[in-house]
Amino acid sequence: MTTVHQIRRAQRADGPAAVLAIGTANPKGSMLQDDYADYYFRVTNSEHHAELKDKLKRICKKSGIERRYAHLDEELLSAHPDFSDRTLPTLDARIDMASAAVPELGASAAVRAIAEWGRPVADVTHLVFSTYSGGKAPSADLRLASLLGLRPTVSRIILSLNGCSGGGRAMQLAKELAENNRGARVLLACCELTLIAFYGPQEGRLDTILGHGIFGDGAGAVIIGADPVDCIERPLFEMVFATQTTIPETEDEITMRLMKGGLDFHVSVRVPKLLKSKIERCLIDAFQSIGISAEWNDLFWAIHPGGRAILGQVEQLLGLGVDKLAASRRVLREYGNMSGATVIFVLDELRRRRARGEEVAEWGVMMAFGPGITIETMVLHATSILEEN
Incomplete structure (x- = not known):
């Protein structure tokens, strides 16, 4: 007679979950x-805030960013001039706009990941979608499933308001789904559009200026599965171990709240130092849990580039060589901080660097940071030197 234990064993994968394909996408508009x-002070009719404009110019100059992409362009702002005033009730219009644009951009990234994966879209068994740019049900996950033609039995999960840690949280969830459901293939999509939180400057709110100086729009998609099919699926990174850590008494350091004028966000200037106080402990605990002794400079690093200061603090704390955070810095430079989607761009950049022989470390770490303050940590194992796509 078959036991429950035997049934359970048969339902689980034999090997670890792995990243099987990656796709990214951005809106057409960039600056x-x-x-x-x-541009920002002109389109928001805020030229009279000369001091704030000077601050934003300094922030942009020191940001390490060269270009950012955005769905909300000048034409859309002309049609919605009230978006510039956070005191006006614009949330309904913003959500309607995001409900169409978010899954469409997510689909652009997902189509690229599925094409690289090489299997039919009908083989996707689970969909995990992470975004802060929503507020409506049915949610972006259902619209994305429809756009891609996923089968009606696909198991959908929507993650909301995880901010910059959204990509890391979604990766850990996808890992658990893949390893606990034999044959599962999880499509993870993360898409963020800043239109939900775009408004003019406000005296006394420097964090608003900071946010408008570093955030951009983008979508990342990943196919995750265990026990890859020979000659079809090509594992990029095995997902070995994952943890989530919350820094105590930091609930007010990073916040997001849907209000009548859009998504109000706050990021404290203390965030880089608070992260610095806990990151190494998270890393030590993760590697001790799997019995591996790691020298930080012997690893590859997929760090969420929340900002230039965060990368600098991580580099200094861990004593990393000048090239160890090159993938994160390149993504920050070319796209800005795309919140939860950014770490997927970093993984994509890392696999390309490995393909070119610029990164050869076998073991590595992915980390993302968000409200809480939450630290998402994942130990990764690079399977082989990859062929460049």
Whole structure:
């Protein structure tokens, strides 16, 4: 007679979950960072805030960013001039706009991941979608499933308001789904559009200026599965171990709240130092849990580039060589901080660097940071030197 234990064993995968394919996408509209302050104060009719404009120019100059992408362009702002005033009730219009645009951009990234994966879209068994740019049900996950033609039995999960840690949280969830459901293939999509939180400057709210100086729009998609099919699926990174850590008494350091004027966000200037106080402990605990002794400079690093200061603090704390955070810095430079989607761009950049022989470390770490303050940590194992796509 078959036992429950035997049934359970038969339902689980034999090997670890792995990243099988990656796709990314951005809106068509983009702007050079050097031009952004003039653009922002002009389209929000805020030229009279000369001191704030000077601050934004300094932030943009020191950000390490050269270009950012955005769905909300000048034409859309002309049709919705009330978006510039956070006191006006614009949330309904923003959500309607995001409900269409978010799954469409997510689909662009997912189509690329599925094409690289090489299997039919009908083989996707689970969908995990992470976004802060929503507020409606049915949610972006259902619209994305429809756009891609996923089968009606696909198991859908929506993650909301995880902010910059959304990509890391979704990766751990996808890992658990893949390893606990034999044959599962999880499509993870993360898409963020800043239109939900775009508004003019406000005296006394420097975090608003900071946010408008570093955040951009983008979508990342990943196919995750265990026990890859020979000659079809090509594992990129095995997902070995994952943890989530919350820094105590930091609930007010990073916040997001849907209000009548859109998504109000707050990021404390203390965030880089608070992260610095806990990151190494998270890393030590993760590697001790799997019995591996690691020298930080012997690893590859997929760090969420929340900002130039965060990368600098991580580099200094761990004593990393100048090239160890090169993938994160390149993504920050070319796209800005795309919140939860950004770490997927970093993984994509890392696999390309490995393909070119610029990164050869076998073991590595992915980390993302968000409200809480939450630290998402995942130990990764690179399977082989990859062929460049």
